[in-house]
Amino acid sequence: MNWDDTRIFLAVQRERTLRRAAKTLDLDQATVGRRIAALELALGAKLFLRASDGYALTSAGETALKSAEKMEQFANDLVRQSQGVDNRLAGEVRVTTTDSIAVEFLIPAIGRLHAVHPEVKVMLNTTTQLLSLAKREADVAVRTAKPENPDLIARRLARWPIGLFASKAYLKRHGEPVAGTAFAGHDLVVYQPHLSANRAHTLVGEPLQGGRMVSGVYSSLMLRAMIKAGIGMGELPLPFGERDGLVRVWPERSTAVPYDVWLVTHQDLRHTARIRALIDEIVAAFRQNA
Missing domain, CATH: 3.40.190.10 (Periplasmic binding protein-like II)
Structure with missing residues (x-):
């Protein structure tokens, strides 16, 4: 079971349908269906049952899930640790926060960052959902709740009545x-x-x-x-x-x-140059405008 097969398996397990899994993977639905069928053939086991509300894991699928999640964790660790020694002030940074915080603080911070380091591209996701930094859904989060994960570094930016x-x-x-x-x-x-x-x-x-x-x-x-x-x-x-x-x-x-605002990143990424540069601008935005 290679990593490419693993991420397809995990996407189907989490999204419950081939269509939604294909969308998250940026693949077409037929390809996802073929890859799952080929994986089941290679393993000699049925991993999914088609239920009324989508795909459900079989007992063999439940067993495979544990190993697949471990493989995902190792793959994410590898990428984060590699990025953590990246000294280039270029590349992509994914940020998640709420819409109000983005308008008041992050957009000005991104503007200043771009003026100094135009090769850094910021992907801004304004959502109330807590995206996972451990699973690399985001590199930086500006949240209203302090995370409990010990691998995450949290810094309080503001506390407002x-x-x-x-x-x-x-x-x-x-x-x-x-x-x-x-x-x-x-x-x-x-x-x-x-x-x-x-x-x-x-x-x-x-x-x-x-x-x-x-x-x-x-x-x-x-x-x-x-x-x-x-x-x-x-x-x-x-x-x-x-x-x-x-x-x-x-x-x-x-x-x-009160309304607390926390800046959060993964400890493996805290020394990545482009992420550090964006964090510095966010901190400055709160100091100047909070």
Whole structure:
């Protein structure tokens, strides 16, 4: 079982369909199907069963999976360790963060990096999903949670209080909410993942049940845009609300948990020149603008 066969096997196991696996591998679906059939023939074992919801591993497939994951780990380690001694200020760096952090901090950092080192290409992925640095899905992450993996190096870039914000136009129409009324008579916009995670349904400690839930969004940038448009009130880290010209409602209140921003990379990559150069620009962007 060579590495090329292994990555195809792992893609089918993770994506559950040939079509999705082919997309992640940048291959056509027929090729993936043929390679899986050839692998099963070479091993003399059926690795997958076709179920109603896609491909499912057989008992032989489960056994093969353990070895395949070890092979993947070794391959990723080899690439990271090779990159770790790369002194060229050229090549690709993959970065993942949220859309608001990208707009305010990473895009200016990338611009400054390009002005000095034009041969470095930054692939920016703005997503709420936690991409794996250990599996080389990204080289650098700017996250709002500190990772637990001991192989990752994390540096806190910022810690901001989270307050309640509204636009001037909204407050002119509706007035300020009265504390203790659970937002009675007011329109609210919320970051939906917080509600989906079964957190207490409050904004800066005030219950929501008296208010009208206008929208739940999955993007911090869209949350900011809705509050700025006067659609409703919502929670934001203080620097974002202030940058958008919003009014902080109940300035004495903030959430129990602040908004932390962490810069994360794998320890094998910390000395790679192009990654180090981008990290330095990101750190500078937070120092100047946070």
